[in-house]
Amino acid sequence: MHLERETILASYGWSEGCAEAARAPGYEGLEPARVLETRRGAWTVLAAGDSGPEELEATVAGRLLHEAAAQADLPATGDWVLIRRSGPGAAVIQTVLPRRSKFSRKRPGETERDRIDEQVIAANVDYAFIVGAAGKDWNPRRAERYLTLAWESGAQPVLVITKADLAEDLEALLSEAVEAAPGAPVVAVCAREGWGLEGLDPYLAPGKTAVLLGSSGTGKSTLLNALAGSELQRVQDVRADDHRGRHTTTTRTLFRLPSGALVIDTPGLREIQLWADGQAVDSSFADIEAYAESCRFRDCSHDGEPGCAVRAAVEAGDLSEDRVESWRKLRREVEYLERRGDPVAAAAARAVWKSRSKAVRAYDKATRGLR
Numbered sequence: 001m002h003l004e005r006e007t008i009l010a011s012y013g014w015s016e017g018c019a020e021a022a023r024a025p026g027y028e029g030l031e032p033a034r035v036l037e038t039r040r041g042a043w044t045v046l047a048a049g050d051s052g053p054e055e056l057e058a059t060v061a062g063r064l065l066h067e068a069a070a071q072a073d074l075p076a077t078g079d080w081v082l083i084r085r086s087g088p089g090a091a092v093i094q095t096v097l098p099r100r101s102k103f104s105r106k107r108p109g110e111t112e113r114d115r116i117d118e119q120v121i122a123a124n125v126d127y128a129f130i131v132g133a134a135g136k137d138w139n140p141r142r143a144e145r146y147l148t149l150a151w152e153s154g155a156q157p158v159l160v161i162t163k164a165d166l167a168e169d170l171e172a173l174l175s176e177a178v179e180a181a182p183g184a185p186v187v188a189v190c191a192r193e194g195w196g197l198e199g200l201d202p203y204l205a206p207g208k209t210a211v212l213l214g215s216s217g218t219g220k221s222t223l224l225n226a227l228a229g230s231e232l233q234r235v236q237d238v239r240a241d242d243h244r245g246r247h248t249t250t251t252r253t254l255f256r257l258p259s260g261a262l263v264i265d266t267p268g269l270r271e272i273q274l275w276a277d278g279q280a281v282d283s284s285f286a287d288i289e290a291y292a293e294s295c296r297f298r299d300c301s302h303d304g305e306p307g308c309a310v311r312a313a314v315e316a317g318d319l320s321e322d323r324v325e326s327w328r329k330l331r332r333e334v335e336y337l338e339r340r341g342d343p344v345a346a347a348a349a350r351a352v353w354k355s356r357s358k359a360v361r362a363y364d365k366a367t368r369g370l371r
């Protein structure tokens, strides 16, 4: 490929790994592009044009549509794809290159017999920014649920506390957040007044991709605009208390910041569903797992069994009751999904799990001495 084209693509995260995948037999004559936006049946992709980055409106080749067994096989925001141009500003996506990481959620069917569908929210992300707002909406239990999804995505989770100006006691909130997110860094920001943003600098390096995830109204788009220094995205009306639950952002879109980092903004997830197996839950609850190693029974449910080290930690005030309760709740959900899921999906989830981020291992290593 022409050197300048390589440079253009690299500024959107193209790597040697992608290049190698694109050299596979059968892909000759196709051009690489990154999916910037996904809408119903339509995609915007970024390709290397003659004089710089070029946005193209794309559709998906019929063969790809036919062969897709699930929605997860179709291009998602952040995907690298191979395209064929079909006219000025237009292209047809021929194939989706293998994903380095993916943040997805499960969509269980209506009935017991429906297969579980996987929906990919963002692909090829380095960092999952789990966004939770300070103030009356602060909810560490919700952050835990998002973190569970993030741990199994293959991306490094970062818990971002937005609207730090609304916290009555920021110190207390932060220690609660740190407890909810073992193994993940916690960063507090106030996008409105523009402070704390530098805490995200380590994750916003040129060519790295971060995805903003969190409930509607937590300030994801406001944060994106503050990081970009311009109005890339529309944000919720300030006096928006009457339209709670409505999404301001409706598409999943990838933006390039002046710093060269790539950020995907997403609409808030309405309810969060898990595409995870038990191990992903355990990794978001590494603190509980560490205590559990000392429980008398290997399969202890920490619900009154004798010799339970987790209960002992709760009684000693080292672990909060709420956190043990959310662990139990997530466990139940995962078990439910595993019962309903097919073995192929379960195996796929476990394979994804194996690529869990370095941070879990780093956390394991750092805490090994403490156990």
Ligand SMILES: Nc1nc2c(ncn2[C@@H]2O[C@H](COP(=O)(O)OP(=O)(O)OP(=O)(O)O)[C@@H](O)[C@H]2O)c(=O)[nH]1
Residues within 6 Å of the ligand: 162, 163, 164, 165, 166, 189, 190, 191, 192, 193, 215, 216, 217, 218, 219, 220, 221, 222, 223, 234, 235, 236, 237, 238, 239, 240, 246, 247, 248, 249, 250, 266, 267, 268
């Ligand atoms: N006080 C305060 N308000 C903020 C801050 N950041 C965002 N907000 C407000 O929070 C509201 C929601 O912000 P958005 O950025 O639209 O939230 P969002 O997460 O993108 O919401 P969806 O697109 O619906 O998922 C807006 O009214 C913002 O002005 C902040 O740092 N402090």
Ligand SMILES: [Mg+2]
Residues within 6 Å of the ligand: 220, 221, 222, 233, 234, 235, 248, 249, 265, 266, 267
């Ligand atoms: Mg938004």
Ligand SMILES: [Zn+2]
Residues within 6 Å of the ligand: 292, 295, 296, 300, 301, 302, 303, 305, 307, 308, 309, 310, 311
């Ligand atoms: Zn126990």
